[in-house]
Amino acid sequence: MEYPKWSYGISSLYASPSQLDDLMGSIYFQALPQLGFNQHITKEFCTLPSEYQGIGLRQWSIEKLGRNLAMLLRHWGSDSTLARSFQALYEAFQKEVGEGKLRELYEESQL
Numbered sequence: 001m002e003y004p005k006w007s008y009g010i011s012s013l014y015a016s017p018s019q020l021d022d023l024m025g026s027i028y029f030q031a032l033p034q035l036g037f038n039q040h041i042t043k044e045f046c047t048l049p050s051e052y053q054g055i056g057l058r059q060w061s062i063e064k065l066g067r068n069l070a071m072l073l074r075h076w077g078s079d080s081t082l083a084r085s086f087q088a089l090y091e092a093f094q095k096e097v098g099e100g101k102l103r104e105l106y107e108e109s110q111l
Contacts, residue, residue: 017061024060 015023021043028046032039037055048054075083 017064020061020064021059024058028057 025043029039032041032046032055035055041055044054046055046057047059048056050056071082072086076086077083
């Protein structure tokens, strides 16, 4: 089951996975009695597919991760502004990690 209106904006959401799970957990807690389910069932049974005796609700932190990865793959290597910003962030990350490693090697050679 797809939720296009909900999933469209989830990749631009800046909440951490734990904040997103907490927020959606409280929404699920309020919505479950309306759907005819016990609101005190565990999170695992809420997100378990119905083929395995679960409710089949989404785990939105995993949905957000999937949308972010799809956006990264769609834009990586293209000529868009977003792709250029991804490339600049990646190069800055490589530089930071590389300088840290060089610093460690230098400190080891001084011993």
